[in-house]
Amino acid sequence: MRRSWWPLAAITLGNFMLLIDVTIVNTALPQVARGLDASFTSLQWVMDIYALALAALLMVAGSAADLFGRRRLYVVGLAVFAVSSLVCGLAPDAGVLIAARAVQGVGAAAMFATNTPLLMATYSGRDRGIAFGVWGGTSGAAAAIGPVLGGVLTEYVDWRAIFLVNLPLTAIAVWITLRSIDESRGAPGVRIDWPGAASFTVSAGALTYGLMRGGEEGWADTGTVATLVTAAIALLAFAVLERGKRQPLLDLGLLRRPTFAVLMAAALLLQAGAFPYLTYAGLWLQSVLGMSPVQAGLAVTPMAGVSLVVGAAGGRLLDRVAPGRALGGGLLMVGAGALVNAAMVTPDADWTAFVPGLALAGLGIGLAMPVLVSAALGSAPPERAGMASGAVNTFRQLGYALGIAVLGTVFATRVRDMVDDSGTVPARAAGQAAEAISGGHADAVIASAPPAHADAARTLVHESFAAGLDRICLISGIAALAAGLLVLAVVRGGPGGAPPKPTPEQSPAEPVHA
Numbered sequence: 001m002r003r004s005w006w007p008l009a010a011i012t013l014g015n016f017m018l019l020i021d022v023t024i025v026n027t028a029l030p031q032v033a034r035g036l037d038a039s040f041t042s043l044q045w046v047m048d049i050y051a052l053a054l055a056a057l058l059m060v061a062g063s064a065a066d067l068f069g070r071r072r073l074y075v076v077g078l079a080v081f082a083v084s085s086l087v088c089g090l091a092p093d094a095g096v097l098i099a100a101r102a103v104q105g106v107g108a109a110a111m112f113a114t115n116t117p118l119l120m121a122t123y124s125g126r127d128r129g130i131a132f133g134v135w136g137g138t139s140g141a142a143a144a145i146g147p148v149l150g151g152v153l154t155e156y157v158d159w160r161a162i163f164l165v166n167l168p169l170t171a172i173a174v175w176i177t178l179r180s181i182d183e184s185r186g187a188p189g190v191r192i193d194w195p196g197a198a199s200f201t202v203s204a205g206a207l208t209y210g211l212m213r214g215g216e217e218g219w220a221d222t223g224t225v226a227t228l229v230t231a232a233i234a235l236l237a238f239a240v241l242e243r244g245k246r247q248p249l250l251d252l253g254l255l256r257r258p259t260f261a262v263l264m265a266a267a268l269l270l271q272a273g274a275f276p277y278l279t280y281a282g283l284w285l286q287s288v289l290g291m292s293p294v295q296a297g298l299a300v301t302p303m304a305g306v307s308l309v310v311g312a313a314g315g316r317l318l319d320r321v322a323p324g325r326a327l328g329g330g331l332l333m334v335g336a337g338a339l340v341n342a343a344m345v346t347p348d349a350d351w352t353a354f355v356p357g358l359a360l361a362g363l364g365i366g367l368a369m370p371v372l373v374s375a376a377l378g379s380a381p382p383e384r385a386g387m388a389s390g391a392v393n394t395f396r397q398l399g400y401a402l403g404i405a406v407l408g409t410v411f412a413t414r415v416r417d418m419v420d421d422s423g424t425v426p427a428r429a430a431g432q433a434a435e436a437i438s439g440g441h442a443d444a445v446i447a448s449a450p451p452a453h454a455d456a457a458r459t460l461v462h463e464s465f466a467a468g469l470d471r472i473c474l475i476s477g478i479a480a481l482a483a484g485l486l487v488l489a490v491v492r493g494g495p496g497g498a499p500p501k502p503t504p505e506q507s508p509a510e511p512v513h514a
Contacts, residue, residue: 007122008131010176014078015115016138017169018108021085022051022400023146023275026282027297028159030440032097035159040412040439041216042094047279048208048404049098053105054112055397056204059249059390060197061113066190070114070121071183075174077110082170088163116389121184136370144304147282151297195241196249203234204398208405215409250391251384259379260388262490266327266483267372267395272403273480274334274365277341277472278303279404280411285351287442288465299351303337303362310366323375324491330368331484337361338477345469347462357473364480372396375491403476410475411468412438418464437461438468 025032029043038046065073084103091097115135123131153161210227217224242248255261278300285296341357373392380388416434436445442461449457 004127006176006180007118008134010173010181011074011115011118012135012138013169013173013176014074014081014111015135016142017166017173018054018081018111019139019142020146020149021104021108021166023143023278024150024153024162026279026300027147027150027286027293028154028162029279029283030286031154031159031293032094033440036091036094036097038094038097038439040408040435041212042098043439044212044404044408045098046094046101048212048401049102050105050108051397051404052204052208052401053102054108055394055401056201057106057109057197058113058394058397059200059387060192060194061109062117062386062390063190063192063247063249065110065114065117066185067192069183069185070117071177071181073110074114074118074181075177077107077114078170078174078177080104080107081111082107082167085163085166085170089160091160112393113390117184117386118181122181141308144301144308147278147297147300147304148294149297151293151295154293156294191247193242193245193247193249196238196245199234199238199241200249203231203238204401206231206234208401211402211405211409215412251387254380254384254388254391257379259491260376262486263327263372263376263379264391264395266331266368266487266491267376267392268399268402269479269483270331270334270365270368270372271396271399272406273331273338273476273483274303274361275400276403276407277338277469277476280407280469280472281341281354283438283440284345284465284469287440288461289351290443291351295351299354300358302355303358303365306359306362307365307369310363311370322492323371323378324487326371327368327375327491328484328486328488330364330366331480331487333364333367334361335364335477335480335482335484337364338473338480342470342473342477345466345473347459347466349466379491407472407475411472414468414471415464418467419460422460422464433460434464437464 025047029046032038032046033043036042061073061077081104084100084107087100088097088104091100116132119128119131119135150162153159153165206227210224210231213221213227214224219225239252242250242252255264281300282296285291285299286293291299337357337360339357340360341354344353344357346353373389376388376392377385412434415438416431419430419434419437433445436442442465445461446454446457
């Protein structure tokens with residue numbers, strides 16, 4: 001390898017790790033549930049808290065990198081990621097694992113926020129194009145490899161290995177970074193918007209917690225109502241705090257541009273409609289169908305594999321297509337894929353029922369993802385390009401976090417309703433049985449049934465889980481379809497993400513501060 005490509009190796013390695021940790025946990029969830037005696041809500045938080053921390057801190061991490069140094073923050077992020085991964089791997093219970101995953105998300109935010117600025121500062125000309133192509137390719141590779149790698153480590157080593165494997169990789173990335181990457185900073189006078197960061201984080205966290213608590217305790221529960229009210233107040237505070245700031249975390253004037261606002265909604269709904277339901281599909285494949293972790297990981301790869309191939313092969317074609325058409329069309333395919341899954345998953349279905357829908361959704365992701373960031377950049381003023389990039393990535397991760405919360409609540413409620421209505425389980429034990437089915441302990445429900453009722457218990461497990469999957473796939477599909485239609489109606493522009501010609505609505509409504 002040429003010495004000039006060592007910085008790219010360090011940056012892409014960090015990018016690969018932080019993205020793979022979003023999906024690598026999916027295939028290990030049943031083993032985590034058994035190993036730590038984790039509840040369904042705990043499993044939701046294991047998945048969700050990482051994406052939530054990443055989303056909430058991504059924009060403020062970008063400001064911190066400009067202020068304190070991008071290389072420095074990248075190395076700090078790698079160190080935090082490594083230490084928290086160690087704690088995840090050694091976690092004695094679900095609470096420690098969830099807390100460590102939150103800290104892992106903090107490290108990931110520092111790594112993600114510094115990736116592209118370091119590449120921009122290190123490479124120029126043709127080398128920069130090659131570097132960004134390789135860096136972007138690792139994103140698709142992480143999505144494709146994550147479930148399979150998680151399955152291999154879980155089946156042949158232990159579920160804890162999915163976290164411990166990060167330790168040698170982060171050590172290598174730190175060593176290469178310190179030896180090959182020069183320090184760089186943003187323009188002088190950069191400040192961190194701490195009040196904005198705090199209010200945004202509180203709002204996102206309270207909303208996610210409130211959605212999960214509502215599904216578990218009920219929407220009239222005092223704690224649920226208080227949490228959701230807190231989320232609304234924090235969001236209002238964020239809007240008030242950001243108005244008129246010279247260096248806001250997010251220039252709210254951008255959201256008054258219809259194209260930019262729709263693209264942020266598309267980023268959120270693309271991530272929410274395409275990926276969160278795979279978490280519950282992984283539980284279905286292992287705890288209901290009895291597949292091994294490796295088999296379950298391979299079963300969900302059609303989406304990632306197709307998206308990787310389409311994204312790589314279609315790059316030149318997408319340069320000649322208006323971004324709104326590629327993004328909107330991709331979202332429609334993602335929605336159609338989820339609806340196919342909803343139709344195909346029945347109580348007697350096997351893993352092949354998911355293949356057509358996942359492949360169709362993967363085709364949509366391969367079309368939509370490559371143009372999403374470029375379209376967002378094209379809809380914002382040049383001086384707000386960095387903010388637009390940070391915002392679209394923030395909305396993507398927030399979409400995943402909220403998708404896990406919303407779909408998990410719907411899924412658990414649907415399973416509980418099916419168990420209650422079946423009459424198979426005594427009323428006093430129905431709640432416990434529904435929790436076990438949702439949380440990956442379906443085999444325990446069947447094993448605990450008297451021999452004469454084993455077949456009825458097995459039927460209940462298959463019917464209730466299929467009903468839950470059907471419902472969340474339906475919701476995911478509708479969300480993605482709605483986003484696709486909205487993008488096609490609003491987003492304009494030339495091929496390759498060129499910004500649209502200004503319209504009266506898109507003219508700057510107020511001065512843009514440096």
